[in-house]
Amino acid sequence: MATPTYNISCTWDAEAEVWCVTSDDVPGLVAESDSLDTLIEDVKQLTPELLELNRGMRGPVEISLVVTSRLEERINVPAA
Numbered sequence: 001m002a003t004p005t006y007n008i009s010c011t012w013d014a015e016a017e018v019w020c021v022t023s024d025d026v027p028g029l030v031a032e033s034d035s036l037d038t039l040i041e042d043v044k045q046l047t048p049e050l051l052e053l054n055r056g057m058r059g060p061v062e063i064s065l066v067v068t069s070r071l072e073e074r075i076n077v078p079a080a
Helices: 036-055
Strands: 005-013 018-022 030-033 064-070
Touching: 005 036, 018 036, 030 036, 036 064
Parallel strands: 005 064
Antiparallel strands: 005 018, 018 030
């Protein structure tokens, strides 16, 4: 059997200065942290709980998390 894969999206919110996570694959997954590493650790804890609650998934089972992150920064380029 193929390993189930779940896509996770992390985005930097410059105004709030936190990383935010969402996923269409994991219902109810919403979290934030000032550190991407901490956020990913939170995702690893929350995902199995949410899959059990919302999709009835029970372990033991191995799943794959595909985490993509997006950070957009704006900078000023001085005139030449």
